[in-house]
Amino acid sequence: MNSKVDKIINKEKKWKVEFENLRQIALDAGLTEELKWGQPCYTYQENNIVLIHGFKEYCAFLFFKGALLKDPKGILVQQTKNVQSARQIRFTSLQEITKKKSVLKTYIREAIGVEKAGLKVNFKKTSEFEMPEEFINKLDEVPELKVAFDALTPGRQKGYLLFFAAAKQSKTRESRIEKYIPQILKGKGLND
Secondary structure, three states: OOHHHHHHHHHOOOOHHHHHHHHHHHHHOOOEEEEEOOEEEEEEOOEEEEEEEEOOOOEEEEEOOHHHOOOOOOOOEOOOOOOOOOEEEEEOOHHHHHHOHHHHHHHHHHHHHHHHOOOOOOOOOHHHOOOOHHHHHHHHHOHHHHHHHHHOOHHHHHHHHHHHHHOOOHHHHHHHHHHHHHHHHOOOOOOO
């Protein structure tokens, strides 16, 4: 048990008992407990396996390579269409966790097996993400912007493309693009 995780769980108001039970399931599976991204994270030989996190409506076990798990029970949830690797198992009560305890242990064992086998998720390439027409036009208009964008890491490029494309109206996409041009020219990502 990690004392940093103790602090996080003890501060939890809505899902404290659920977090404690999920924690015990992960520890019983022989995983190492760490605190990452401000959440209890469980690793196998320094590879992330599962994370516990809470939201307003539910708490969850998030499997980092959940897309590679078989999911015979059909309980893994893809948070959004843009999440490529991680999958959640969501809970709204302690009873749900208790009921699924053996299934959770099975999924954890499979996730450890994925790591042992060295399996990797095949991520979409940046070129496979939608590039809004407004951004294409701006790249054509401002050659130094295209050079700067192409020099960004693939993750930073994807971040911008997803953010720009998420806007429903052209006017909003244009506004977002204009706002972030200086950041792109500086070689920074959306959240840098």
